[in-house]
Amino acid sequence: MSDVLADLPASWLAAMGPFLDADTVAKLSAFVEDEYANHEVFPPRADLFAALRLCPYERTRVLILGQDPYHKAGQAHGLSFSVRPGVAVPPSLRNVYKEIAEDLGVPPPPNGDLTGWAAQGVLLLNAVLTVRSKAPASHAGRGWEHVTDAAIQALNELPTRVVFLLWGAYARQKAALVTAPQHVVLEAGHPSPMNPRGFRGTRPFSACNAALIEAGLPPVDWSAPGLL
Numbered sequence: 001m002s003d004v005l006a007d008l009p010a011s012w013l014a015a016m017g018p019f020l021d022a023d024t025v026a027k028l029s030a031f032v033e034d035e036y037a038n039h040e041v042f043p044p045r046a047d048l049f050a051a052l053r054l055c056p057y058e059r060t061r062v063l064i065l066g067q068d069p070y071h072k073a074g075q076a077h078g079l080s081f082s083v084r085p086g087v088a089v090p091p092s093l094r095n096v097y098k099e100i101a102e103d104l105g106v107p108p109p110p111n112g113d114l115t116g117w118a119a120q121g122v123l124l125l126n127a128v129l130t131v132r133s134k135a136p137a138s139h140a141g142r143g144w145e146h147v148t149d150a151a152i153q154a155l156n157e158l159p160t161r162v163v164f165l166l167w168g169a170y171a172r173q174k175a176a177l178v179t180a181p182q183h184v185v186l187e188a189g190h191p192s193p194m195n196p197r198g199f200r201g202t203r204p205f206s207a208c209n210a211a212l213i214e215a216g217l218p219p220v221d222w223s224a225p226g227l228l
Helices: 010-019 022-038 052-053 089-103 145-155 168-177 206-214
Strands: 061-066 122-126 161-169 182-189
Touching: 010 145, 022 145, 052 122, 061 089, 061 145, 089 206, 122 145, 122 168, 161 168, 161 206, 168 182, 182 206
Parallel strands: 061 122, 061 161, 161 182
Antiparallel strands: none
């Protein structure tokens, strides 16, 4: 049986290893292999670990945690909230962009491609890394949460500051995994238009940059265009 984590970047696998349970990973691997073989699953297999590949473990300084990949064709490409150039910017990301403009007074990226953030050490991680086409949350509870919790626990071990941006009730539950005093957790509501309060006006981007600067780290250029 194949190991779904075989393509995980080596630095991430080493850091996450102490927090991973072999039986849970084996069951997840069997499930994911079957889903890709028999159903339309997003993101494409090649993009499964794109967030972790584009943002090396040692360089991570911000985490933005999503819940579930986009479930419509052509949207998900392995980074939370992000879509490739030419794909319409989804509603939640439009709200994120509005907040960037109001918070920082800068124009947001020119499209929905957030790889420009990833290149600066922003890990755009979903708690669940796969989804069946047109079936949101269809892969929840199958073991991905165990794997991505391990990524958060690994980040908690970094000696340098990581700022955790946790938006929405689901993401905010993960705050309990961040225990080291050098890190900063910034919680807010989810940016979905279905959540009219709780995100807009929270100014997470300026607060994140302030926390990075306080720790002697460079701020994130939230207007940076993508690399795709």
